[in-house]
Amino acid sequence: MSDTLRPRSLDELRDTVAAAAADAATLEVMGSGSKRGFGRPVQAARVLDLSGLTGVRSYEPAELVLTAAAGTPLAEIEALLAEKGQMLGFEPPHLGALYGTADAGTLGGAIASNLAGPRRIKLGAARDHFLGAVSVSGRGEIFKSGGKVVKNVTGYDLCKLLAGSFGTLAALEEVTVKVLPAPAKQRTALLFGLEPAEAVSVMAQALNSPHEVSGAAYLPPAAAVRSSVDYIRRAGTSVVALRLEGTPRSSETRCKALCGQLSHLAAVEELHTMNSTKLWREIRDVAPLLPDASKAIWRVSVPPSAGAAVVAAVPAGFILDWGGGLIWLATDPAGDAGAAAIRASIRAAGGGHATLVRAPLPLRAAIPVFEPPEAALAALSARVKEQFDPRRILNPGRMYAGS
Amino acid sequence: MLTMPAPDESVLARRAEIVAALRAIVPGEGVIDAEEERRAYECDGLSAYRQLPMVVVLPSTVEQVSAVLRYCHRQKIRVVPRGAGTGLSGGALPLADGVLLGMGKFNRILEVDYANRCVVTQPGVTNLGITNAVSADGFYYAPDPSSQIACSIGGNIAENSGGVHCLKYGLTTNNVLGVQLVLIDGTVIRLGGKHLDAGGYDMLGVITGSEGLLGVVTEVTVRILRKPATARALLLGFPTLEAGGDCVAAIIAAGIIPGGMEMMDKPAIHAAEAFVHADYPLDVESLLIVELDGPAIEVDELIAAVKEIATQCGAVYSRLSNSEEERARFWAGRKAAFPAVGRISPDYMCMDGTIPRKQLPFVLGRIGELATKHKLRVANVFHAGDGNLHPLILFDANKPEELAAAEAFGADILRLCVEVGGVLTGEHGVGIEKRDLMGAMFSEDDLAQQQRLKCAFDPDGLLNPGKVFPVLHRCAELGRMVVRGGAVPFPNLPRF
Incomplete structure (x- = not known):
């Protein structure tokens, strides 16, 4: 059983990592551990648990910017934003159910894994909404990257590198993200009975239309039957789902127009906000539609x-x-x-x-x-790792063997 | 006064040999040696700073780029990459002992792929050239810097360029899917492609906005978007700057993200009106252009909502574009604001800080006070939606005291931006212009970590040295680990 270290402040985090670096003692960097099963297994001397670094540090809805400690639960952030009619534009998946937990993880974890949900195609991934950070590198040094405003090109965009680095370059202490107004309503156009190749072509038509589709997914019959949305579960066939979000009149009008444009290709149906929300959550989180735990x-x-x-x-x-x-x-x-x-x-x-x-x-x-990256990119990635974490103490082996 | 890295005399002494070696790699007119021809490359869009490059190379294939860089790497010769040379922060300022690597010959679009909504292009193609290639089919490339008719997509990647529409559609970094990149040792790598996101570290993300310090881009894949069904613009005039600023905040707070939201103050309005006759009201203190784009039905609803908000914020002037021609005229004044200001002053200096939106009235007030202090005039235009300011400082470069005062005024403005929680540059880049102010925003440790990234790409510091970082550290020095003496491992930490 490895020792767990749980810093409660930026200085404690810095001291912890610096001491580990001095000893070349490895650390498994973790938020709430909800995605611990994601990635290669880490063999580390100690767990660096960031879940003690919590709390929203600033949030002004009119600025569209939120700053929080990296260990703040994602669910808490999402609830706070929802109160103000806002959201994280990248629609972070709640993958906990894949690993048998209801935990949605932390804000820092969502950033460190750079995962994005169905809205990725319209609004970008976590990395596109990640404006700034305060982190501690594997050298045990505090560094700030990015800023707290949406438009910033001052210096290298180290945030991009931290997003998706799975804690192998630095431990995040504070995260600033861009937030967006949540659409008032949504509708989903459904098309039934298409084969995958036809579905991809239909989705391209929809995405290339001026209707601003914010989700385009395909469920084969075996996945559709697992949906909790009646229209889909009972379809008895495959389903293409196309999401349209906006003001009530806008989402309704665009959904009708899109259905009209595609109805010669397949039987169509519309989902209104409640069912549509339910369906896209299933697609975002995956586990409801691919529930077999043995796979x-x-x-x-x-x-x-x-x-x-x-x-x-x-x-x-x-x-x-x-x-x-x-x-x-x-x-x-x-x-x-x-x-x-x-x-x-x-x-x-x-x-x-x-x-x-x-x-x-x-x-x-x-x-x-x-x-596995090609050799030249792998070598570059190793040199970048070396510059952030020369003693390889942060999440050793989490992304690649021997790194 | 700006200090650049001292020229390496041993390189200058070998100039003839270096030119010959480069000619062996890039034949014919691809190597420019004659002084009068090199003169064309002595500055970029920040023309106050000029330096004749040692030699100019204009390769036309990735193999040539790779061979030139490999040669320079082996010979320890500095290299400054250059796109179209329209940058506003001096990122392409040559070095006296450096090779200027111009990418202008990479001017072909390679593939338009509607099924995957992307365009594959060479980096020397202009920003507008991409949109033009897909426009007839109803598509466009979203980031639209004012220089889009001339600036190259490769340069956009180096600077992470923005434009008036980036509040809604993002900067370059949010719209690039992949690049082919040549490292300083000549290695060619591919980052990204037509798929989304990286499978490992997001090198594409960190290359974007790296100002030519990490590598040379030789091919680009960008995302294209379907043109919005409708776009309409509202022109709103306010009796005070504060009222205009409040209106911007209120629109965002109402959950509306306009395609563009621009603001001008009275001096900028008057200069623009005199120049392009956009029919702007002249008796207001601030003017907003709010453009709503998207499905027609939604645009109509949002226009009504914005009008209502503007009335509540005390707008004294409101006009809606009723045709594409009228919408274009609204924008013509704003897009011509820089040259318009150029007509009322012998010289001007354009600043580029970003601030939290709520600080707009305070910062504008302070800029007014600073203008008085420095005895100079200022005209303000901003991308109000994302808090990106472009104060234009008016001065006469023929009066040495005015140039010095303008530089001091500009530095004061940028420090002010950082003080209120903002940043030094929103879209123009650091280059040489803001290099020495980096310490106002970043600590020594912050800057050291950024320079360590540079060490991973270019340990000898040969690519574009003297830009972005105020102090150049050697990589060996940055790599040293300082173990704090007597530190007790894990002091006072709760354990489980």
Whole structure:
């Protein structure tokens, strides 16, 4: 059982990391631990638990900016924003259910894993909403990056590097994010009975229309039947879902126009705000639609037009999001859990990446969990790691073996 | 006075040999040696600072870029990359002992891919050139810096350029999907592509806005968007600057994100009106242009809402564009604000700080006081929606005391921006212009960590030295770990 260190202030965090750096003692950097099963297993001398760094430090809705301690629960942030009619534009997925917990994790964890939900295609990922941070590097030094305003090009954008670095470069202490007004209403246009390739083409038509689609997903029959939304569960076939958000009249009018434009291709139906919200939460969180706990779960990002080809190449349960650009696969955890086939299909698609989001520990230790970068990029990544964490004390091995 | 890294005499002594070696890599007119021809590259958009480069190289293939950089890396020769040379912070200012690497020959669009809503292009293509390539099909590239007719997409990546629409659609960094990048040792890597987000560290994100210090971009993939169905603009006049500032905050607080929201003060309004006759009201203290874009039905609703907010904020003038022509005229004055101010003053200096929106009235008041203190006039235009200020300081460069006063005034404004919680530059970059003010915003440790990133890409500091960072540290010095003496491991920490 490893020792857990739980700093309560920036100075304590700095002292903790500095002392560990002096001893070359490794640390597993963690928020609430909700995504501990995501990534390679970390073997560290101690756990650096950031969940003691909590609280919203400033939030003025008219500024569209929020600053909070990195360990603040995401659910708390989302509730606060909702009170003011605002939201995190990147729609962070609550992946806890994939790992058997109801915990949605911390704000810092959402940033460190750079995950984004269905709205990614319209409003960007966590990295696009991450304005500034105060962190402690693996050198045990406090550094500030970015700022607290939405438009800033002063110095290198180190925030981009911290987003998605899974705590391997620095421990986040404070995070500033851009927030956005939440749309008043939403509707979802449903199209039934399409094959994956047809669905990707329909989603491209919708995304290329002027109707401002903010979600474009495809559920094959096996996923649709698991939805809690009646229209989808009882469809008995595949479903394309296209989300339209805005003022009540706007979302209604655009949804009708889009249905009109696509109704010659398939049977169409509309979901109103309540059912639509429910459906997109299921798509965002994945687990409700791919609930089999025995499966390995992959998250694959490819050019949207390649989505159908990837699911055709890999026998697995799946859902498509981002108009085909994001593929969640549920594979058999035997052998390499489909790694070779998935990564070959990505190369055939002209580029992208696959991440093994959930799998039994031995499997995550045995196969590359993150997309193996080509040699020159791997060397550059190693040099960047060296500059932030020269003694490799932060989350050793979490992203790549031996790093 | 600005100090640049001292020229390396040993490099200057080998100039003829270096020119010959570069000619072997880039044949013909691709290497510019003659002084009168090099003169064309002596400055960028920040023309107060000039320096003749040692030699200019204009490669036309990625292999040539790679070979030039590999040669310079081996020979320890400094390199300054340059796009279209429209930058406003001196990022492409040459070095006396440096190779100026111009990317202008990379001027072709390689692929338009509507199925994946992206364009693959060479970096020398202009920002507007991308939009023009997809416009007939109803698409556009969102970031629209005022210089979009001339600035290159490669330069946009170096500077992370913005524009009037970035409140709603983001900066360059939010609209770039991938690049091909050449490192200083000649290594060619690909970052991103037509898919979203990075599979490892987000190198694409950190390259964007790195001002030519980390690598040279040789190919770019950008996201394109469907043009909004409708765009309409409201022109709103207010009796005070504060009322205009309050209106901006109230619009955002009401949950409305306009496609663009620009503000001008009285001197800027008058200069613009005299220049382009946009039919602006001349008896108001502040003028807002609020553009709403999107589905027609939503735009109509939002226009009504913004009008109502403006009335509550005390607007004394309100006009809605009723045609594309009229909307373009509203913008013509704003987009011509810089040259318009150029007509009423021999010289002007454009600042670029960003502040929290709520500080707008206070900061404008302070800028007025500073103008009095420095005995100079100022005209203010801003991207009000995102708090990005462009105060234009009017002066006469022929009067040495006025140039010095303008520089001091500008520095005071930027320090003020940082004091109220803002930043030194919202979209123009640090370059040489704001380099020596970096300490106002970042601590020594903050800057050291940024420079360590540079060490991972370019440990010898050959790419664009003298820009962005006020003090150049050697990478060996930055790499040293300071172990605090006598530190007790994990003092006073709760343990479980």
